[in-house]
Amino acid sequence: MKILVPVKQVIDPSFPVRLKDDCSGLDFDMVRLVMNPYDEVALEEALQWRENGRAESIVAVSCGSESSLDVLRNALAMGADRALLIETRYAISPLVLARLLKAVALIERCDVIFIGRQGMGNDGNQVAPMLAALLDWSSISFAEAMTLSEDGQNIIAQVRNDGDGDMLTAPLPAVVSIELGMKVPRYATMQNLIKAKKAVIPKKQADALGVDLEMKVAVVQFRRPPERSGGEIVADVSALLEKLRHNVLE
Amino acid sequence: MTVLILAEYTEKHIKNVTASVVTAALQISDDVHVLILSDEKNAPSFAGQAAKLKGVSQVFAVGADYLKAKLTEDASAQIQMVLAQNTYTHILMSSSYSGKRVMPYLAGKLGQDCASDCVVIDDKNLFVRPIYASSLYVVEKLFDEPKLVSVRASAFAPCGSRETPAPITYLTAAPAVSRTRHIGSEITAETSGIDLTCANIVIGIGRGVTRAELPLIEKLAVKLHAAIGATRAVVEEGLISSSAMLGQTGKIIAPDLYIAIGISGAIQHLAGVKDSKVIVAINEDIKAPIFQVADYGIVGDLKTLVPEMIEAL
Ligand SMILES: Cc1cc2nc3c(=O)[nH]c(=O)nc-3n(C[C@H](O)[C@H](O)[C@H](O)COP(=O)(O)OP(=O)(O)OC[C@H]3O[C@@H](n4cnc5c(N)ncnc54)[C@H](O)[C@@H]3O)c2cc1C
Numbered sequence: 001m002k003i004l005v006p007v008k009q010v011i012d013p014s015f016p017v018r019l020k021d022d023c024s025g026l027d028f029d030m031v032r033l034v035m036n037p038y039d040e041v042a043l044e045e046a047l048q049w050r051e052n053g054r055a056e057s058i059v060a061v062s063c064g065s066e067s068s069l070d071v072l073r074n075a076l077a078m079g080a081d082r083a084l085l086i087e088t089r090y091a092i093s094p095l096v097l098a099r100l101l102k103a104v105a106l107i108e109r110c111d112v113i114f115i116g117r118q119g120m121g122n123d124g125n126q127v128a129p130m131l132a133a134l135l136d137w138s139s140i141s142f143a144e145a146m147t148l149s150e151d152g153q154n155i156i157a158q159v160r161n162d163g164d165g166d167m168l169t170a171p172l173p174a175v176v177s178i179e180l181g182m183k184v185p186r187y188a189t190m191q192n193l194i195k196a197k198k199a200v201i202p203k204k205q206a207d208a209l210g211v212d213l214e215m216k217v218a219v220v221q222f223r224r225p226p227e228r229s230g231g232e233i234v235a236d237v238s239a240l241l242e243k244l245r246h247n248v249l250e
Numbered sequence: 251m252t253v254l255i256l257a258e259y260t261e262k263h264i265k266n267v268t269a270s271v272v273t274a275a276l277q278i279s280d281d282v283h284v285l286i287l288s289d290e291k292n293a294p295s296f297a298g299q300a301a302k303l304k305g306v307s308q309v310f311a312v313g314a315d316y317l318k319a320k321l322t323e324d325a326s327a328q329i330q331m332v333l334a335q336n337t338y339t340h341i342l343m344s345s346s347y348s349g350k351r352v353m354p355y356l357a358g359k360l361g362q363d364c365a366s367d368c369v370v371i372d373d374k375n376l377f378v379r380p381i382y383a384s385s386l387y388v389v390e391k392l393f394d395e396p397k398l399v400s401v402r403a404s405a406f407a408p409c410g411s412r413e414t415p416a417p418i419t420y421l422t423a424a425p426a427v428s429r430t431r432h433i434g435s436e437i438t439a440e441t442s443g444i445d446l447t448c449a450n451i452v453i454g455i456g457r458g459v460t461r462a463e464l465p466l467i468e469k470l471a472v473k474l475h476a477a478i479g480a481t482r483a484v485v486e487e488g489l490i491s492s493s494a495m496l497g498q499t500g501k502i503i504a505p506d507l508y509i510a511i512g513i514s515g516a517i518q519h520l521a522g523v524k525d526s527k528v529i530v531a532i533n534e535d536i537k538a539p540i541f542q543v544a545d546y547g548i549v550g551d552l553k554t555l556v557p558e559m560i561e562a563l
Contacts, residue, residue, distance in 0.1 A: 011382075017382040094364075098358060121381060121382050122381055123366075123381050123498065124366045126353075126354035126357070126364065128354075129352075129353075129354040129358065130355065131358065132358070138429050138430050139322050139355060140430065141350070142347060142350075142351075158436060160492065160493070162258075162347045164435055164436050165436035166434070166435050166436065167433045167434040167435070168430050168433065171429050179492075179499065180499050181482075181485065215363065216392065217364075217365065217390050217393070218390065218391045219390055222386055222388055222389070225380060225384060225385070228529075232547070233546075234546050234548055236548065236558075237548065237555060237562055240530065241559070241563070243546050244530070248451075248527070249507070
């Protein structure tokens with residue numbers, strides 16, 4: 001089995017993201033770029049599948065600018081067999097991303113795609129189901145735990161849902177979106193990081209994949225959300241309950 | 251302009267989130283249709299409830315037992331069947347886990363982008379949604395119809411009900427297409443038995459709460475008739491099921507009262523709770539960021555403050 005793991009470069013979640021004063025865009029000066037934490041978990045799961053003999057190889061792919069080579073190097077250092085950059089010159093929409101990933105999955109003859117449930121930052125939660133729909137593969141989203149059936153043909157997954165979770169089974173090929181809690185991603189060792197630094201990562205231009213790159217959505221503007229301002233510190237429990245009785249507790 | 255809404259329901263009732271989506275839809279058009287996809291037996295009851303939602307002009311219901319599993323691929327195929335018969339300018343659903351599955355899947359099938367988790371609708375083309383764990387809003391324009399939008403239900407008041415129901419039309423189900431099968435539900439004993447997303451009062455517990463204090467928290471929850479949620483830190487420690495996680499990667503709630511106990515207030519957590527009407531924070535560290543969003547805070551040890559609250563209530 002061959003696993004495709006799309007990895008996205010995102011702003012380190014521990015950096016606060018600010019809007020430029022004129023609201024024209026995000027202030028990127030003071031941030032660090034890292035691999036999307038959700039994709040890191042997806043890659044960890046893939047690595048464990050290979051270690052358990054369920055998968056033979058893992059391809060990491062990123063769609064973005066040259067700077068995404070960094071996350072691909074990190075993916076190689078964590079243990080991916082190969083990495084591939086699909087170079088885009090501008091920000092692409094989820095649909096276009098899903099179309100590019102579909103092309104890669106078919107060219108690479110992958111059997112399954114493990115992908116983080118959302119890209120940290122954009123928080124759209126869209127790409128995995130879109131990709132499954134485009135490929136007409138099984139769609140399993142928000143998986144918290146999963147395994148392969150004994151015959152090696154089906155994925156069995158525990159997924160998040162609105163009430164409690166559900167257990168699903170779906171035949172390969174499949175697209176599985178992965179929750180943060182599924183695994184704890186390993187650190188790449190220094191030695192592997194150094195090796196990955198020297199790796200030559202193949203690049204393809206997005207417009208060379210024969211994919212429709214037309215976006216059906218555009219960002220028109222950024223806006224500041226309504227702010228919540230801090231209230232008051234009360235002295236003790238009785239003062240608190242007094243306030244709440246006025247407000248919410250009858 | 252006509253909007254189609256995919257209804258969501260529990261065992262017996264149309265969910266309140268659907269009533270909120272109707273409110274959002276009415277901001278786009280006054281012609282709002284609701285689609286019910288359920289098992290055969292319950293379809294008439296769900297359709298009847300949907301027909302009484304104020305502002306709905308038409309209900310379509312498809313009753314087929316395989317729809318009970320609420321599988322993404324089947325829901326999408328049914329919506330496509332409806333689209334083959336009627337023209338819609340917009341398709342809306344709440345941004346629940348179901349909505350987060352169905353809307354992008356349908357978008358893929360229709361070759362569309364979609365807008366996720368909208369909190370404000372500027373006009374029929376412009377949808378405002380939170381990014382970066384709700385620290386920013388982005389305004390997105392969708393070009394083609396039908397425009398696919400998932401809506402954060404807590405940002406829109408439920409539409410209310412009316413006496414004269416809207417007309418109901420039953421449709422024949424499209425054939426089942428899903429290769430994914432539902433093989434069971436993970437039943438987690440939600441400690442207080444109250445659904446987090448509908449509760450008026452929610453107690454959130456953070457790393458400051460250890461296993462030893464859990465019984466106290468449950469006692470407080472019973473007194474307040476509150477549901478219990480938690481931060482990722484607590485879920486990771488295995489104190490509570492992940493279905494209780496609140497935040498960017500958990501549930502997003504907007505109760506009348508949210509009581510954050512032993513929670514620092516990381517933005518990924520606040521993304522799930524900051525629409526609460528009143529926030530109370532109990533934390534021993536006055537510098538904890540939670541105090542910057544709390545309406546009322548007490549600085550102190552939860553081990554003594556929680557028993558005091560139970561006592562005083
Ligand atoms: C990609 C990503 C996604 C994430 N998604 C989520 C998410 O969806 N939801 C979520 O919650 N987190 C999420 N997180 C984690 C988040 O960043 C924080 O790490 C987490 O919310 C912290 O949980 P906490 O407040 O319980 O713990 P801590 O930050 O450790 O805070 C514990 C607090 O308890 C107080 N305390 C300790 N003992 C006592 C006592 N006896 N009495 C009173 N106060 C006490 C301390 O002063 C402290 O403020 C995510 C992180 C990442 C990177």
